[in-house]
Amino acid sequence: MNPVSFLSVPRARLWAGGAAIALLAGAAGFGLAALTRAPSEQAAPENAGGKVLYWYDPMVPNQHFDKPGKSPFMDMQLVPKYAGDAGSEAGVRIDPALTQSLGMRTAAAHRGTLGGAISATGVIAFNERDVAIVQPRAGGFVQRTYNRAPDDLIRAGAPIADLLIPDWGGAQQEYLAALGTGDAGLASAARQRLLLLGMPASTVADVKKHRRTRTVYTVTAPIGGTISTLDVRPGMTVAPGQTLAQINGLSSVWLDAAVPEAVAGSVSPGQRVTVSLSAFPGETRQGRVKNILPQAADKSRTLTVRIELPNPGLKLRPGMFAQVNFAGKERQALLVPSEAVIQTGKRSIVMLASGKGRYRPAEVRTGQTAGGQTEILAGLSEGEKVVTSGQFLIDSEASLAGMEVRPVSGEAGSGQTAKASSYEARGVIKKIGPAGVTLKHEPVPALGWPGMTMMFHLAKPMLAHGFKAGDQVRFTFTQKEAGPEIQSMSKEPGT
Known part of the structure; x- marks a missing residue:
C-alpha cells in the first residue's frame, strides 16, 4: 500500500483494527500469566478478604513490613501475606489439578527391614607381612647375576647372584684336615667355625661329602613373589648384612x-x-x-x-x-524412599504432604541407605506422608514464601521428641588446636566406633585449658552436624 492510499483509509477502520490488536495482546498476556503464575498467587484471590498478617518482598521473604508500600530492596510493590495463605504455618498450597499435571507422588514413612549390607571400593596392595630381605652372611665379590630386574616375578629358591667368598677357603681346609685326623671333637669345632663364618649347613655338608673346598656361594630367593628392589651387579663388593634385594610375596x-x-x-x-x-x-x-x-x-x-x-x-x-x-544383619527401621530426601549440604529435608494440597518442609536426621530406602533417625513419625517426586518445586516455593522448616525436634522417628545423646570415652590427647582437640580414643560401643584417632570440637574453648599433648583423659561428647563436640574433659587419675 502506498502512503497516499494508507492516509485515505477511513479513521473508523483504523480504530477498529487497533482495538482488535490490543484485545489479542491482552488475551495472550493473560494466558501466559495464568500458566506461569505461582500456586500461591493463584490462591491469593480467595484470601483477599482475609486478615493481612504482614507485607513482604518475594525476593527477600524473611523481611516483614507492617504496612504496604514500595520494597526497599527491589523496584516493586510489597506483597500482602494473608492469614491462611500458602505461606502460613499450614504450608504451601498447590492446586490438586496442578499436582496431577506435575506427576507429584507421595509415600508414607513406614517401619521396614533395612538391609545390613554395605558396599565400598578398594585397592589391592602387597601383603606387608609377606616380605623377604635378601642379605649375605659373609662378605665377598659378585661373580654373576641372573639377569634379574625390579618388578620381576621370581619363584622360591631361584638364584639371584653368585658370590666369591675368599675367607671360606682357609676355614674349609682346616675342616677337611680335622676330618682326616679322625678326632670327632676337633672336626666338630672346625665345622662350628664354618657355620659362624656364615656358611650354610648345606654347603658344609657338601664340603664334607666331596672332600673339596667351595668358595662360591649362590644367593637364592627365600620366598616367591616380585622383586621390589635389586641392588646387586656383577663385580661389586658386598659386605655381611648388606641388602641385595627385597621380595614381596x-x-x-x-x-x-x-x-x-x-x-x-x-x-x-x-x-x-x-x-x-x-x-x-x-x-x-x-x-x-x-x-x-x-x-x-x-x-x-x-x-x-x-x-x-x-x-x-x-x-x-x-x-x-x-x-x-x-555382609550385615538386617534390622527394623523407619524408612522413606531415598528420592524423598533433599540434601542441602548442612541438613536433610523432606516435604510433608498434610492433605488438601498443602505441603511444608521438615528437617530429618538420616541413617543408612540400602535398596533405595533411607533410614530416618529423627524428624518423622510413622505414617507421615512425604513427597517423592516434585519436592524441589515445593521446596523452592516454600523458600520464596519465607516458610520456616520444621526442626528435627518437632517429631522423632519413634514419635517422641529427639534428644541429643551424650557419650563417654577415654583417650590420649595427640594435638590441641584452634579447631578442637585431636584424640586417640578407645572404642565407643554405643556408636559402634572402633578405637581411632580423630578430631573433636569443643563446646567451650576453655575446656582445653590446662591440658597438653600426651595427657590421658576421660571425656563426654555429643554428636553435632559439624561433628562430635566435647562437653566435658578431665585427666585420668594417676596421669
Whole structure:
C-alpha cells in the first residue's frame, strides 16, 4: 500500500483494527500469566478478604513490613501475606489439578527391614607381612647375576647372584684336615667355625661329602613373589648384612577398602566380605576383614578396612580396583524412599504432604541407605506422608514464601521428641588446636566406633585449658552436624 492510499483509509477502520490488536495482546498476556503464575498467587484471590498478617518482598521473604508500600530492596510493590495463605504455618498450597499435571507422588514413612549390607571400593596392595630381605652372611665379590630386574616375578629358591667368598677357603681346609685326623671333637669345632663364618649347613655338608673346598656361594630367593628392589651387579663388593634385594610375596594380598565413617560402625574384624574385580568379570572371591586401621582420612572421612585375600595363580596384582560387599544383619527401621530426601549440604529435608494440597518442609536426621530406602533417625513419625517426586518445586516455593522448616525436634522417628545423646570415652590427647582437640580414643560401643584417632570440637574453648599433648583423659561428647563436640574433659587419675 502506498502512503497516499494508507492516509485515505477511513479513521473508523483504523480504530477498529487497533482495538482488535490490543484485545489479542491482552488475551495472550493473560494466558501466559495464568500458566506461569505461582500456586500461591493463584490462591491469593480467595484470601483477599482475609486478615493481612504482614507485607513482604518475594525476593527477600524473611523481611516483614507492617504496612504496604514500595520494597526497599527491589523496584516493586510489597506483597500482602494473608492469614491462611500458602505461606502460613499450614504450608504451601498447590492446586490438586496442578499436582496431577506435575506427576507429584507421595509415600508414607513406614517401619521396614533395612538391609545390613554395605558396599565400598578398594585397592589391592602387597601383603606387608609377606616380605623377604635378601642379605649375605659373609662378605665377598659378585661373580654373576641372573639377569634379574625390579618388578620381576621370581619363584622360591631361584638364584639371584653368585658370590666369591675368599675367607671360606682357609676355614674349609682346616675342616677337611680335622676330618682326616679322625678326632670327632676337633672336626666338630672346625665345622662350628664354618657355620659362624656364615656358611650354610648345606654347603658344609657338601664340603664334607666331596672332600673339596667351595668358595662360591649362590644367593637364592627365600620366598616367591616380585622383586621390589635389586641392588646387586656383577663385580661389586658386598659386605655381611648388606641388602641385595627385597621380595614381596604374592601368595596372599591385602585389599584396602574405604568405608564411609557414617557406616563404619557396622564393620568389624572377622566379618565376611564378597569381592569382585573389573579385571575378572563374573568372578567373586570370599574373604574376611583382617583389621580396621585406627586413623580416619581427614578429607574423605572414610576408614580403611583391611582384608586379606588368598592369591592362587598370582592373578591379583597390587593396584587393581575392587568392589567390596560387607555382609550385615538386617534390622527394623523407619524408612522413606531415598528420592524423598533433599540434601542441602548442612541438613536433610523432606516435604510433608498434610492433605488438601498443602505441603511444608521438615528437617530429618538420616541413617543408612540400602535398596533405595533411607533410614530416618529423627524428624518423622510413622505414617507421615512425604513427597517423592516434585519436592524441589515445593521446596523452592516454600523458600520464596519465607516458610520456616520444621526442626528435627518437632517429631522423632519413634514419635517422641529427639534428644541429643551424650557419650563417654577415654583417650590420649595427640594435638590441641584452634579447631578442637585431636584424640586417640578407645572404642565407643554405643556408636559402634572402633578405637581411632580423630578430631573433636569443643563446646567451650576453655575446656582445653590446662591440658597438653600426651595427657590421658576421660571425656563426654555429643554428636553435632559439624561433628562430635566435647562437653566435658578431665585427666585420668594417676596421669
